Amino acid sequence: MANKTLQIHPNDNLLVALTDLQAGDVVQHNGSDIIIRKDVPAKHKLALKDLKAEDKVYMYGSLVGTVTEEIPAGGVLTTENTRHEVSSYSLETSGSEWQAPDVSRWKDKEFMGYHRPDGQVGTANYWLVVPLVFCENRNVNTIKNAFMKELGYATSDVYEKYVADLVQLYKDGKTDVIKNMTEPPAKSELSDPDPLFPNVDGIKFLTHEGGCGGIRQDSEALCALLAGYIYHPNVAGATVLSLGCQNAQIEILEEKIADLTSDLQKPLYIYEQQQSGTEYEMLTSAIRDTFLGLVEANKNERKPAPLSKLTIGMECGGSDGFSGISANPAVGHAGDLITALGGSVILSEFPELCGVEQELIDRTTSKEMAEKFVDLMQRYSDAAEASGSGFDMNPSPGNIKDGLITDAMKSAGAAKKGGTSPVKAVLDYTEQVREPGLNLLCTPGNDVESTTAMAGSGANIILFTTGLGTPTGNPVAPVGKVSSNSQLAERMPDIIDIDTGPVIKGEKTIEEMGEEILDYIIELASGRIKTKAQLLNQDDFIPWKRGVSL
Structure with a gap:
C-alpha cells in the first residue's frame, strides 16, 4: 500500500489512517511531514494540523464534530476529545446539475426475472405465510414445519447432524470422544434439497411481535408493511392468519393493499381463527389452499x-x-x-x-x-x-x-x-x-x-x-x-x-x-x-x- 493516510476532501482537516500507525512514525501529506503522536489504529482519524479546543473538524468536506481539547497535528481523534456537531441547513437549494455516468456498456443488458401481471418484475418467486398478530406465530410455525421438508425447501442442517452424532456417541458410552469433537460434519456429507416446485424459490414464514397491544398507528403501519410485502414483485402469493380481535384487522390490511393496487393479481388467502372453529380446521384449509397456490406460482418462469x-x-x-x-x-x-x-x-x-x-x-x-x-x-x-x-x-x-x-x-x-x-x-x-x-x-x-x-x-x-x-x-x-x-x-x-x-x-x-x-x-x-x-x-x-x- 503506497499511502498510509487519506485526505478524503480538500477541505478536510482530518486524515484517515489506512493502516496501523505507531507513535513516532512520520507520514507525508502534500510535501509536509506529520509526526504520529500516539498509536493510531487503522480506520481512525488524525489531525492534519494543530487543533485548539472548540475548533471544528471536517471530513468528506462536511462538519462532523468539534474538538473539546487541544489536539496536535498527528494526534488521534477520540470520543474523549471530540464531540458531535453538524452544520445547519435551509430549504434553499444550489440547483446543481447531475452528470450521469456512462452506461453504454449496460444499455442493452437484461436480467431474467419473474414478470407479474401488473408490470412489476421480481428477482425471485416466493410464497408468503404471515400473521396479522403475534398470537398466530405458533400457527405460522406449524405450517412451516408441515411444508418445508415435504416440499424440499428444508436444507440439510449440519448442526442437526452434529447433534445426532453427539447423541449416538453418548448412547455408545463414548463421552470422552465427545470432548474432543470440535468440528461438525462437512457440508459435503449432507444432501441438497430437491424442491417439488422448482420455479418457486421458497415459502417465507414471517413472524413478529406486533398487531395488538400498542397504539393504533403501529397496527396500521404493520398492515401497510405487510401489504407492501404481499404486493412485492418477488412475491407470487400469500397466506395470512388472523386471530380476529386484534388491532391489526383484516379490513385494515385490505385497505392498505387497495392503496397500492386496485387489482391485486395474485392469490391471497386470509383465515381468521375466531371464525374458523378449531385450529385444526383453519390450518388444514390454509395448508391445502397454500399448496394449490404454490402449484400456480410454479407455472411462472424467468424471462428477460x-x-x-x-x-x-x-x-x-x-x-x-x-x-x-x-x-x-x-x-x-x-x-x-x-x-x-x-x-x-x-x-x-x-x-x-x-x-x-x-x-x-x-x-x-x-x-x-x-x-x-x-x-x-x-x-x-x-x-x-x-x-x-x-x-x-x-x-x-x-x-x-x-x-x-x-x-x-x-x-x-x-x-x-x-x-x-x-x-x-x-x-x-x-x-x-x-x-x-x-x-x-x-x-x-x-x-x-x-x-x-x-x-x-x-x-x-x-x-x-x-x-x-x-x-x-x-x-x-x-x-x-x-x-x-x-x-x-x-x-x-x-x-x-x-x-x-x-x-x-x-x-x-x-x-x-x-x-x-x-x-x-x-x-x-x-x-x-x-x-x-x-x-x-x-x-x-x-x-x-x-x-x-x-
Missing part, C-alpha cells in the same frame, strides 16, 4: 427484463472507518448506474443522514420533496430527544471502536450509499417507490428494521455494506453483503458476497468497484447466483414500532 425494472435498497450495518471510503461510495456508484439506466434506488436510515441534510436538499428535484424530507427528519429527531436520546447517540460501540466517533462522521460516510444522483422522491415509512431514480425512505438506523422497510417499499434487491460483519438477510429481497475491507471478507467468507477492500489498497477505483457490483446485481437478479444470506436462510423481519405499548 430491462434493468429499469430493478429497485435496489442501500443499507449499512456494522460500519467501520473504511465504510465511507470504499463500500459505501462503491455501492453508491452502482446505484448511480442503475438510476441512469432507469431503475430505482432507496437510501434509508434517517438518523444516519444527520449532518448531510443540505447536500440531500440540494439534490431534491422539487421544493415539495425538500420540505417533506426536512419535516420527516425534524419530527424523527424531536421524537428521539423526547425519549431522552438523540441522533448523536447513534454510533454503536463497534462503530466507535473502528473509527466512527461521532454520528455526523458516521452519517457523512453512510450517505455515500446514495451516490450523486438527484433525489426524485421522499417517502415516509411503508410508502411505495413509484419514481425511478433515488428515493429517500424514512426508517431507523437499525439494520433489520431498515432492510425490512426497504423490502416493504419495493426493493427487489438490497446491497448491505459492512466493515465489522453482520449476517442480516430478508425474507423476500436478496441481501448482498459488501465488505469495506479485505480482512473482513477473508475472516467471514460465509457472510460476505463482495469485497471492496481493493479500493483501500489502491488496486481499484470506486468506479471500477461500482461497475463490478452492477454486474453482480444482474447475476443475482437473474437467479444465477445466491447471496450468502440466502444460503444461510437468514430471513430477518422486524417491523418498526414507532409508538408506545398500551
